[in-house]
Amino acid sequence: MSRSQINKIKNLAFKFFAIGCTSVGLIVLLVLLYVVISQGFSRIDSDFITNLPSRMASKSGIYTALLGMVWILILTVCISFPVGVGAGIYLEEYGKKNRFANFIEVNISNLAGVPSIIYGILGLELFGRFLGFGNSILTGSLTLSLLILPLIIVSTREAIKAVPKSLREASYGLGATKWQTVWNVVLPSAFGGIMTGLILAVSRAIGETAPLIVIGALVYVPFAPTSPLDEFTVLPIQIFNWVTRPQAGFVTNAAAAIIILLTFTFMMNGIAVIIRNRFNKKTKF
Amino acid sequence: MYKLEARNVNLNYGEKHALKNISIGIESNTVTAFIGPSGCGKSTFLRCFNRMNDLIDNVKISGDILIDGRNVYKSKIDVDEHRKKIGMVFQKPNPFPKSIYENVIYGLRINGVRDKALLDESVERSLKQAALWEEVKDDLKKSALSLSGGQQQRLCIARAMAVEPSVILMDEPASALDPISTSKIEDLIYELKSKYTIVIVTHNMQQAARISDKTAFFYLGELIEYNQTVTMFTNPDKEQTQNYITGRFG
Amino acid sequence: MAKVKEKAIEGFLICCSLITVLTTLGIILVLATETIAFFREVSVIEFFTGTEWTPLFANKKFGILPLVCGTLLTTSIAIAVALPLGLTIAIYLNEYAHQKFTAIVKPLLEILAAVPTVVYGFFALTFVTPFLQSFIPDLSGFNALSAGLVMGVMIIPYISSLSEDALRAVPKSLREAAYGMGSTKLQTAFRVMVPAASSGIVVSVILAISRAIGETMIVAVAAGQEPKFTFNPLTSIETITTYIVQVSMGDVPQNSLEYRTIFSAGMALFIFTFLLNNISFFIKKKFQQRYE
Numbered sequence: 001m002s003r004s005q006i007n008k009i010k011n012l013a014f015k016f017f018a019i020g021c022t023s024v025g026l027i028v029l030l031v032l033l034y035v036v037i038s039q040g041f042s043r044i045d046s047d048f049i050t051n052l053p054s055r056m057a058s059k060s061g062i063y064t065a066l067l068g069m070v071w072i073l074i075l076t077v078c079i080s081f082p083v084g085v086g087a088g089i090y091l092e093e094y095g096k097k098n099r100f101a102n103f104i105e106v107n108i109s110n111l112a113g114v115p116s117i118i119y120g121i122l123g124l125e126l127f128g129r130f131l132g133f134g135n136s137i138l139t140g141s142l143t144l145s146l147l148i149l150p151l152i153i154v155s156t157r158e159a160i161k162a163v164p165k166s167l168r169e170a171s172y173g174l175g176a177t178k179w180q181t182v183w184n185v186v187l188p189s190a191f192g193g194i195m196t197g198l199i200l201a202v203s204r205a206i207g208e209t210a211p212l213i214v215i216g217a218l219v220y221v222p223f224a225p226t227s228p229l230d231e232f233t234v235l236p237i238q239i240f241n242w243v244t245r246p247q248a249g250f251v252t253n254a255a256a257a258i259i260i261l262l263t264f265t266f267m268m269n270g271i272a273v274i275i276r277n278r279f280n281k282k283t284k285f
Numbered sequence: 286m287y288k289l290e291a292r293n294v295n296l297n298y299g300e301k302h303a304l305k306n307i308s309i310g311i312e313s314n315t316v317t318a319f320i321g322p323s324g325c326g327k328s329t330f331l332r333c334f335n336r337m338n339d340l341i342d343n344v345k346i347s348g349d350i351l352i353d354g355r356n357v358y359k360s361k362i363d364v365d366e367h368r369k370k371i372g373m374v375f376q377k378p379n380p381f382p383k384s385i386y387e388n389v390i391y392g393l394r395i396n397g398v399r400d401k402a403l404l405d406e407s408v409e410r411s412l413k414q415a416a417l418w419e420e421v422k423d424d425l426k427k428s429a430l431s432l433s434g435g436q437q438q439r440l441c442i443a444r445a446m447a448v449e450p451s452v453i454l455m456d457e458p459a460s461a462l463d464p465i466s467t468s469k470i471e472d473l474i475y476e477l478k479s480k481y482t483i484v485i486v487t488h489n490m491q492q493a494a495r496i497s498d499k500t501a502f503f504y505l506g507e508l509i510e511y512n513q514t515v516t517m518f519t520n521p522d523k524e525q526t527q528n529y530i531t532g533r534f535g
Numbered sequence: 536m537a538k539v540k541e542k543a544i545e546g547f548l549i550c551c552s553l554i555t556v557l558t559t560l561g562i563i564l565v566l567a568t569e570t571i572a573f574f575r576e577v578s579v580i581e582f583f584t585g586t587e588w589t590p591l592f593a594n595k596k597f598g599i600l601p602l603v604c605g606t607l608l609t610t611s612i613a614i615a616v617a618l619p620l621g622l623t624i625a626i627y628l629n630e631y632a633h634q635k636f637t638a639i640v641k642p643l644l645e646i647l648a649a650v651p652t653v654v655y656g657f658f659a660l661t662f663v664t665p666f667l668q669s670f671i672p673d674l675s676g677f678n679a680l681s682a683g684l685v686m687g688v689m690i691i692p693y694i695s696s697l698s699e700d701a702l703r704a705v706p707k708s709l710r711e712a713a714y715g716m717g718s719t720k721l722q723t724a725f726r727v728m729v730p731a732a733s734s735g736i737v738v739s740v741i742l743a744i745s746r747a748i749g750e751t752m753i754v755a756v757a758a759g760q761e762p763k764f765t766f767n768p769l770t771s772i773e774t775i776t777t778y779i780v781q782v783s784m785g786d787v788p789q790n791s792l793e794y795r796t797i798f799s800a801g802m803a804l805f806i807f808t809f810l811l812n813n814i815s816f817f818i819k820k821k822f823q824q825r826y827e
Contacts, residue, residue, distance in 0.1 A: 004717075011719040018627035021620045022640055025647050028688045035662045036654070086551030094545055095552070097342060104552050106816075107559055113742065113812035114805065115749025117776050118562060120783075121801045125565040129789070146558050153555070166379040170441070172340060174392040174448060175369030177537065179544045184395065185381055207651025210751035210776065214783045214797075236653045236752075243657050243756055251661060258654050269649055273642070363538075 036262070040255025048256060052222050053238065057249025060242075062257050064221045068137070068232035069206055069264075071225055075141035076148070076205050081198055084149050088156025088194075093182055112150040119147040120214030128215050135216030138228040143211050148201040155197020159190035192279020196272045203268035207261065209236035235261045286354050288313040288482045289334060289452065294348035296329060296338070303329050305506045307348070311499075313451075316478050318493035318514065319486045321503035322534065327486045328456050330503070333357075334484070335371040335454060336364050352452065369396070372445030372481075376457040378437035380429035380444070385412075385421050388429045388440055392448035407447050415443035416473050435466025442473065446481075453477065455485040459492070471496050490530060494518050502526045566805055569798030576792050582799065588762040588778070590796045591785070597796070599803055601762035605679065605772035606804075609754055610747040612683025612768060613690060617743055620687075621694025622729075622736065628695070629702040630724045644692040652689070656756025659685040664757065677759030677771035686753050693743040701735020702728050734822035741815040745808045751776035775804045 001009075051061020087104075095101030123143030133139040163186050171181040187194075212234060213219075219241040221233040235257055242254035287310035296304035304326050311317050319327040332338050333350050336357060350357045357367060369392065380388050389408045390398075398404060408425065412418040417439040421427070429440055438458060445453060455474070459467040474483060474496050487493050493500050494514060501511040502525075510517065510526045521527050528534055574582070577597045585598015624644070628637045663681040668674045674681075705728055713723040729736065751774075759771025760781050773781070779797050787793045 007719045007722065011721040014623075014721045015627070015631060018623045018631065021623040022627065022644075024620055025624075025644055025688055025691050028685075029643075029647060029650075031662070032650075032654070032658045035658060039661075083551045083554055086548045087555060090545075090548035090552045094548060101552075104555060108555050109816060110809065110812060111555060111558060113745055113808060114562065115751070115776065115808055117749065117751050117779055118566075118801055118805050121779070121797060122558070122562050122565050124783075124797075125569070126561055146554075149555060149558070164379075166375065166377060167381060169337065169340070169375060170379040170381065170444075171391070173335065173337065173368060173373035173375070174395070174444070175365045175367070176391075176395045177365050177541050179541050180395045184391070189382060203649065207649075207653070209651070209653045210755075210780060213780050216783070219784065236651055239653050239657065240752065240756065243653075243660060254657055255661075258657060261651060262654065265649060265651060266646075269646075 033262075036255050036258045039252055040257070040259050043252050043256035044259060048253075049260075053220055053241075054222075057242075057245075057247055057253055060250075060253055062235060062238055062260065064224055065233050065235045065238035065257070066260075067224050068217075068221070068234045071137045071228070071232060072140050072144065072212075072234055073202060073206055075137060075228060076144045077198070077202055079141055080145035080148055080152055080201070083145070084152030084198075084201075085156050085194060087149070088153045088160065089182060089187075091153070092157050092160040093178065093186065108150045108153055112154070116147055116208055117210040117214060119143055120211030122146065123211060123215045133229065135218070135231055136229045137225055137232045139215050140212050140217055140232065140234075141228070143215055144205045144208060147208065147211060148205050151201040151204065152197055155200070156190070156194050159193025159197065160186055162193060163189045192275055196276040196279075199268050199272040199275070203265055203272070206234070206268075207236060207265055209234075209240055212237060213240070235264075287311055287351070288315075288353065289484065290349075290351040290354075291330075291333070292349040292351075294330070294333060294346065294350060296326075296333065296347075297345045298341070299343045303506050304333075307508045309501060309508060309511055311482065311484065313482050314478060314480075315498045316474060316483045316485065316496055318497035318500045319484065319503060320488075320490055320493050320500060320529075321509075322529070323488075325503040326506040327501075327503045331454050331456055331484060331486050334452070335368050335373055337368075337373065339364065369448055370450050370452070372448070372450040372453040374438070374441050374445055374453065374455045374458045377461050378434060378441050380432075380437050380440050382428065382430055384426045385429050385432070385440060386425040389444050389447050391444060396448070411443040411447040412440075414446050414473075414477070415439045416469060417443055433466075435462050435469065438462060438466065438470065439473070442470070446477075450481070452482045452484070455483065457486050457488060460488055467492075490518075502529060504529070562805065566798055566802040569795050570802045573792070573795040573799045577799075586764040588773075590793050591782070591787075595792075599775075599800065601764045602773060602775045602778055602800060603803070604764050604766070605754075605758070605762065606748055606774040606776070608679045608766060608768060608772060609683040609686060609750075609758060609774060610744060612680060613686035613747045613750075614740070614744060616684055616687025617690045617694050617747075618740060621691045621739075621743070622698055624691070624695040625698035625702060625736075626724045626729065629699050630720050630728065641696070644695060647689055648692045650689070652750060652752040653756065655685050655689055656682075656753045659753055659757035671769065674769050675759075675771050677757060677761075678769050679754075679758050679772050680768040682754045682756075682758035683768065685757070686747055686750055689750075689753070690743045690746055693746055694739050697739030697742065698732070698736045701732035701739065704735065705731040734818055738815045738819045741811050741818070745811040745815075748811070749776065749804065749808050751780060755780045775800050779804075 048061050050063050051059060052063055054060045091101055120143060123139055127133050127139040127142045128135060167185050168181055171185045217237055218231050218233050219237060221231060225232045239254050239257045242250040289311040291307050291309045294304055294307040307330055319331060321327050338344050346358060386408055389411050390404045393404060393407060409418060417436060420436060432440060459470050477483060497514045500514045500517045502509045504525060510521060510523045518530060582597055582599055585596055586600050587596035587598050588601045589596045659681040663685055664676060667681060709727055709731055710723060713727045754774045755777045760773050760777060761771045762773040778800055782797050
C-alpha cells in the first residue's frame, strides 16, 4: 500500500473514531435519562409532590424540597441580579481601561473557577455564623448569589458589548448623560443577552448541592418554610439524602425527584435558548 | 461674532497629529461644507464642536473652539447640556431600535419632558421639517428599523431637530444612501438653512457645490483653504485645492 | 442635581463590582483564620505528610494525603476519559464536521455540563457501579472508578468547547498551507492545528482538571467515605470535597478541632484550584499574543 493510501485509511479511521467519541457523551446522557425515567417515572404522582419527607419511602414526598427550591430561587434572583448586572454595567460602560477595573476582571475570572463547596464554607462562616443568619434560606440564597455572580457579570458584559457603538453615539450626540444612555439605549438592547445569562445562572444554582449542605441546609425538613430565616431543604439535597439510604424504595424516590429536578433544569435552559434566539433575531444590527 | 469658531486647534490621537493648527469662523444660518480626501481630519474636526471626541481614549486637544463666543473646552460647561444645543447626524443612519415616535422624542424625554401634547406636537413638527411626516404619519409606533436607509437617515435628522438645536453637524449624511434619498436630504439641508447653522462633511464634491455657501478644504490634518463655494470651485486660491477639485488626487 | 444622581448611580455600580473583591477577600480570610487556628493544634508536617486521616475517630490523625490521593485518583480517571474524547471531538468539529452537525452537537454536549452533579452521582452509584461489577467482580460498591468515569463524561464539554475555540483561533493560512501540500485532514489536524492551538488546549485541560478537583457530589455519592492512601480505583476512597460534606452533615461542635478540619481541607482545595486556574490564565495570556 502506498503512503497516501495508508494516510487515507488513517483519516477515515479517525473519522469513525471521532464520531464514536461524540456519541459517547450523548449515549451516556441517553442512558442516564433512561435509567432515571424507568426507575422513577411511575413513582411520580400527586402524593409524591405534596407529601413531606418521611421515614417510610412510600410515604415520602418532595413538598418541602420544592418549596425550599422556590424560596431559594426567588431570593437568589433578587440578590444576584441587580448586583451582577450592576457590576457588569460598571465594568463595560464606566470602568474601562483603568487599573481598578482590570483588577476586578482578573478577580472575577478567579472566582468563576473556585469550587462551589468553597462558597459554602464562606457562606457558613460569613452569613451563617458572623451575621447570624444560621442555616436559613437567607444564608443559602446569599451563598448561591455569590456563587453565580461571576456568571451573571460575564454574560451581562457580553450582552452590553454587543450593542453597537453607533447607538451610544447617537444618544450622546443628543446630550444624554452616561446613565441615560445606559438605561435608555444600551440596556434595552442588551436585555435578551442579560436575561439569557441570568436564567442559565439560576438554572445552575438550583442544581447546586454541596454549598447548601455545608451551610447547614437540613436533610430532613418536615415543615414548610414561611420566612427567609427558616431552615430549609432543596431538591438536590433531598435526592442526595435518598440516594444514600439503603432501602430500595428510597432509590426510586431519588429517581423520581431527579426527573422533577431535570425537568426544571432543562426547561430553564430551554427558555434561555429561546430568549437568546428571539433577541438575536429582533435586534439584527 | 461667528456662530462657530476655531482658533489654532491641534488634536492628537496618541502619537498621530490629526489636526494641525486649524482656525476657522463660520457664520450663522449658513451651510458650510468640509471637503477633503479620506483621513484628512474633517470628521475629527467636526466632532470637536460637540465634544464627541471625548468619547475616544487617548485624545489630546489644544486651542480654542467657540460656539456663540463661548469656549467649548475651556469654560466650565456641562458637556451633556452643550451637546443638546448641537444636533449631530452620522454617516450610517443609527436610529434606536425603538418606534419612530420614541426615536424622535428621545432627546426631549431625557430632558424630562413628559407632556404628551408637547411631545406629539414636537414629533409632527420635526418629522415635517425632515420631510418624513407624510411617509410615516399613519404608524408612528412602527419600529424605526423597518424604514428604508434613506428614511432612517431622515428620521435621525428629525430626531436631532426635535430638541431645537441651533447648529446641526452632519458627518457624510448621505454617503450610505441611494441617489434619490440623497437628493431628498440635500433639498432638506437647503431648506433648513434659514433656521439652523449647518456644517456638513462630505466626500462628494458635487454635493458640496450644490448645497453649501462656503467650503473648507482639508488635507492631511491642515485647513488648506476656506472660501465661498462658488469661488472654491471656479477659482480657488491654492494649487492644492485646484488639484483636489479637478480630481488630480483624492 | 442631575450630576449628583449620575455620581450616585456610578457609586452604586462600583459597589456592585466591589462585592466580587469582597467575596475573594472573604474566602481567603475565612479559610486562613480557621486554618491558622487549626495549625495551632496540629503540626504542619503531619498535615502534609501523614498518610492517615481520622479526625472524627477517637485516635485522631490529621494527614491529608489520603484525601489528596482520593481527589487525584478520581481526577486522573476523569481526565483520562475527558481528554482523549474531548480533544477528538474538538478536532472533528473543527476540521471535519459540517456547520449543521456542529450546530446540533455543540448544544447537546453543553447539556452534559448543565445536568446537576447529584444526578451524575446517582447514575454512577446505581447504574455504572453495578454495570462494571458484572465484569470486574472485585469492584466495591463505592469506588473511585465509577465516579471518575462519570465525572470524565461530565467534563468532556469543558475540554471540547475550549479546545475547539483554540483550534478556531488558528489562522486559516496555516491550515491552507497544509492542505496546499496535500495533507489529509488527519495530518493537518495533528501536525499543524493542534500544535498551533496547543496553548489553548493546555488551558482547557488545566481548567478541566481544576473542575474535577473541585467536584463534590459525584464523588460524595459514589466514591465512598473511607480516606485511604491508595491508587487502587476499585476500592472506596474519600476526596477532600466528600470529607467536607461528611463533616458538615455531622454533629461536629463549632470551634472544635474537628470543625476546623473543614477549613484546613478547604484551604488545601482552594490552593490547588487557585494555582491551577492562575497557571492557566498565565499560559493563556502569554501565548495569546502569538497570533494577534
